[in-house]
Amino acid sequence: MRKKFNVTGTCIPNKHYMVNTSNKMKKIIRLIEDEEYFIINRPRQYGKTTTLYLLEKLLNEDSEYLVISISFEGIGDLIFEEEKRFSKGFLNLIERTLFMGNEEISEFVKNEKNDVETMDDLSHFLTKFILKCNRKVILMIDEVDKSSNNQLFLSFLGMLRNKYLLRNTGKDYTFYSVILAGVHDVKSLKLKIRPEEESKYNSPWNIASDFNVDMSFSEEEIGTMLDDYTENKGVVLDKAYFAERLYFYTSGYPFLVSKLCKIIDEKIMAEEELKWEKDYMELAVKEILKESNTNFDSLIKNIENNNDLKVLVKRIILDGTDITYNQDNLIINMAIMYGIFKNNNGKVNIHNRIYEQRIYNYMSSLIETSTEVGAYNQSAKFIKVNGDLDIEKILVKFQEFLKHEYSEKREEFLEADGRLVFLAFISPVINGTGFAFKEVQGGEEKRFDIVITYNKKMYILELKKWNGEEYHKKGMLQLAEYLEQYSLEEGYLLIFDFRKLKGEAGNVARSTVTFEGKKKEIVEVYC
16 A cells, blocks of 8 residues: 555554654553553644554553543534433443444443433443453543533543542442543643633542653654655655754654655655655745644644733744743643643743744734835845845845834834844745745844755854844854854844944944854844
8 A cells, every 4th residue: 555644633554654653652551551540632733643543553452451442523512511411422432432343342331321311320330331341441532622621521530530549449440541632631621610700720630640751753763754654665865864854843743744754755856756855854844834734823823812922932932032941830831732832951942943933934924014125125136146145235135124114113123023024024035945944042142043045055144132242252253153063154144233322233344253263254234
């Protein structure tokens, strides 16, 4: 069977190129063997459903286990309105799940479910059901978010919790292990019982063990998917290079890893060549950033729906502000839950570079649509005869744009949005041919670096505010070091300079900086 990279729904090993997640599975199996109840709460398109599918397959290889895998997706809302409807609906899901491979037990559920009308009835039924099965019964429920803000669902969890506690003291029989999967962490459920009440933390699922399995793909794991791909399709590629670059851009976010591979395989690579060139990686990143998909839609929607989060995102990606991770900070935890942030050694970062770039593009687009930038940045003006970019000309024109458009409110405006204005200015210039990637560098002086590739050449720009001569010298040396990393001889520095008296603002200067014995030319433009 011809395989492909999959970015929608469950990944099936004989249909899709997949990462080898055996080490993750071993850790999850260990939790089950220890009779733990736990929650796999991860962002959308993070591999939760595929993990449950693979887990079920593994457990079914052992005859002592009986796996009941159900989902709350697509069951409607009426089921959560009353105990009788929920109890019968839950048992209907179990009956249908068991019908294919355990017809006798499925028939038992069918015959007994008519007597179940309350949560207490359901509890008693489950006791009889476990005894009837005479196996270690594992319950998996996917898409629990469907009902996570519902009192009836909490009553169901409370019933399972009570049976769990009684089982541990030898007073009841219940599921050997229960696994819930969804975006939200049901352990810290925030529920509004009545419309007039404030939302309160009210989850009975405090019996759940911590789920500390890293479900992002490591560089090594990405390499296993590339192995699957090359062995199946006969494609030639530099596995070490592409595994590193895929991780660099995605931080192992499963959807993004597979999507980039899919773009290269189906849109960029010529079918007759069966070879990945190294520049395909940047082309794929450029392509994914142009497209619309539900993952990016959710990213922007979640930021726009919470102004505190929007402000925090802006501080992190534009200003390079160091934000300490704190598990009690609701904004930070919410953003981590949605996959916008990650906890990086105790600091809060945007989860991955693709997301950073998408957010940059979105914020700069808002600036572009609210200014007269189009009168200044026609791309033809900034292309040399040989097709290369004239970066110095772009910076000088941008300087002119600011002088004319923001002379009165220049300092107030640029303190907050100057870098976004520049991104909005340069985007149409390189769009369609070039590619720009932005990165904030931390340290004493926050640096906003832009790496541009255009016509197979690379350019490095640094944007920063003027903070004095001492910091400026350090910054020049840092830029020279950065140029050396990319084996470049020339770099560009755009300085937002708010000095009133000395007249430095508006100047263009050229400097030579020596780093480790190598001279680097730096063009400085002051705005």
